[in-house]
Amino acid sequence: MAMLSGNAAGFLLSPANWVLRRGLWGLMLILSVAIYGSHAPLLNLCKVDGKIPFSSSSVVVLIELTKLVFSLLFLVIWDRKLLGVAVSWYHVAPFALSALLYAANNNLVVHMQLFMDPSTYQVLSNLKIVSTALLYSFFLHQRLCMRKWLALFLLTAAGVSYSCGGLQDPHDPGSPSRMQLHITLVGLLLISVYCLISGLSAVYTEAILKAQALPLSLQNLFLYFFGVLLNVTGHFWSSPEGGFLGGFSSWVLVIVVSQALNGLIMSVVMKHSSNITRLFVISCSILVNALLSVTLFDLQLTLFFFIAVASIGLAVHLYYGVT
Numbered sequence: 001m002a003m004l005s006g007n008a009a010g011f012l013l014s015p016a017n018w019v020l021r022r023g024l025w026g027l028m029l030i031l032s033v034a035i036y037g038s039h040a041p042l043l044n045l046c047k048v049d050g051k052i053p054f055s056s057s058s059v060v061v062l063i064e065l066t067k068l069v070f071s072l073l074f075l076v077i078w079d080r081k082l083l084g085v086a087v088s089w090y091h092v093a094p095f096a097l098s099a100l101l102y103a104a105n106n107n108l109v110v111h112m113q114l115f116m117d118p119s120t121y122q123v124l125s126n127l128k129i130v131s132t133a134l135l136y137s138f139f140l141h142q143r144l145c146m147r148k149w150l151a152l153f154l155l156t157a158a159g160v161s162y163s164c165g166g167l168q169d170p171h172d173p174g175s176p177s178r179m180q181l182h183i184t185l186v187g188l189l190l191i192s193v194y195c196l197i198s199g200l201s202a203v204y205t206e207a208i209l210k211a212q213a214l215p216l217s218l219q220n221l222f223l224y225f226f227g228v229l230l231n232v233t234g235h236f237w238s239s240p241e242g243g244f245l246g247g248f249s250s251w252v253l254v255i256v257v258s259q260a261l262n263g264l265i266m267s268v269v270m271k272h273s274s275n276i277t278r279l280f281v282i283s284c285s286i287l288v289n290a291l292l293s294v295t296l297f298d299l300q301l302t303l304f305f306f307i308a309v310a311s312i313g314l315a316v317h318l319y320y321g322v323t
Contacts, residue, residue, distance in 0.1 A: 028265055032281050035262040037288025039255070041296055046251045053247030057235040059256060060106055061244075064227040066260035071220035079215045087214075092222050094208045099226035101201035103234060108194045115187030119163070124183075124191045126159030129279050132199035136275050139203050151319035152276075155283045158311035162286050166305035167293050202278065206270040216271050220264065280319070283312050 046052060113121050133152045137144055144152075183191070209219055235244075269278050286308055293299045 028268065029277070029281055032262055032265045032269070033284045034288050035258045035265075036282055036285030038258065038292055040289055041292040042251055042255050042258075044297065046249060046255070048247070053249075054252055055235070055241075055244070055246065056110065057231065057238055058244050058246075058248075059252065061228065061231045061235050062256045063259045063263065064224055064231050066256055067263050068221065068224035068228055070260060070264055071217055071224055074217040075215075075221060079217050087218070091212060091214060095219070095222040096226045098201060098205045098208060098223055099230050101197055101204065102227065103230040105194060105197045105201060106231075107234065108190060108197065112187060112190035112194060115190060116183035120183045120187070121191070122163035123160050125194070126156050126163065127191070128195040128198040129156045129159065129283070131195040132202055132275055132279060135199040135203040136206075140207060140274075142274070147318050151315040152279070154311045154315035154318070155279060158283055158286065158308040158315065161304045161311065162290075162308040164304050165302050166286070166308055167290060167299040168302045170298065170300050202270070202275045205267075206275050209267065209271040216267060219271075220267055223267075276319070280316065283315070286312065 043052065046054070116124075129152060133144070133149070136142055205223070209216065212219060266278055269281070286305075290301060290305055294301065
């Protein structure tokens, strides 16, 4: 997955610096794939008696707070001269809407699953790939050829295939189809809103990051400030049981730090590449998720997994490899 914007600047660098820059870019994307893919297995390691023992809203608050702290550190280390610069609310205010969209989506993920089973959610949530691509093309005026649209639909198909039963419990051969799929009309409405907001939040954030000439560390500071503010408000509004840190373990700390790091990586991707690169990163994380699930939980790969892998490989080839 090559960098889609800013490549022209690379030709102004020396060959050694250009190779180093591209190498660091590749390592960053690989790290993001690993973090995305490890999220679900890490959540499983946190379970006690089959249940998540901590408040998900507490974890979201800590992730946003960690990203805010990292952004401030980056600003102090690399852009210290900006600390004394006056910043207009014209630059700050747009990030409030971005944080609000992300917060709304995080809450939707929890509430909409009351109207559908987890398997249905896993399958239908892949439609956010299509919604993100459509909004990216429309709002950012990025015209995609038919070959690239086919690649994006293949990514969606890969996600659906993997969700339908890419992994199987060897002690329960019927596990992929054990749960009957069901969804209510309210659930259909909520999953549609979820996919719309997911795409809109990503595309809107990309548009802001690219429209402003401010350094990314400063933009992240604005975004995550509002993120902390909104999520703290939402956390105490919901008043979860067990206290703020109830049920936390060392695995939760790993989740918080890794997800915060991944959020910062995605901001770099949206600033210097695009949401399309982000979609490919998320889809490729299926491979890491499967590897960890097989290794840690003794699950087995099914035909659906290999269909998903083939679809992702073909999608990458169609989008990036064909000229």
